[in-house]
Amino acid sequence: MSEGGEERPVVYVGLDGEAGLLALGLPELVQLCLVAPWWRDAPGRTPEELQVVADEYREDLPDFARRRDRAARALGIDLDELPSEATVLARLVERSRGPVAAACLVVGYEGDPLDPLFNTACP
Secondary structure, three states: OOOOHHHOEEEEEOOOOEEEEEEEOHHHHHHHHHHOOOHHHOOOOOHHHHHHHHHHHHHHOOOHHHHHHHHHHHOOOOHHHOOOHHHHHHHHHHHHHOHHHHHOOOEOOOOOEOEEOOOOOOO
16 A cells, blocks of 8 residues: 555545545544444534434434444454544544645536535634
């Protein structure tokens, strides 16, 4: 793998004209998808609203924890090393506001930048 290969930016581009940095490297992306697979519903929501989204996801998929654990084991990931939902969501917001995110700006076909996943003006 070339220099910096472990922490290459992973960018999401949505059909609704939004884009943003999700993770630095595949391991970070896999953690996000395992811990908070509903992350696409996170932008613009308060922590309380996110909890409702997470609860609804688990209600729709009652065996979510079993599936997550099975997928993690299949990928050789130690379950005790998986971060919490709060940690992966905080990291997602942090990534969207950091210097790497600025370097990963996605420009649409008309030449304008796509909307950020998170409002970068908010603290």
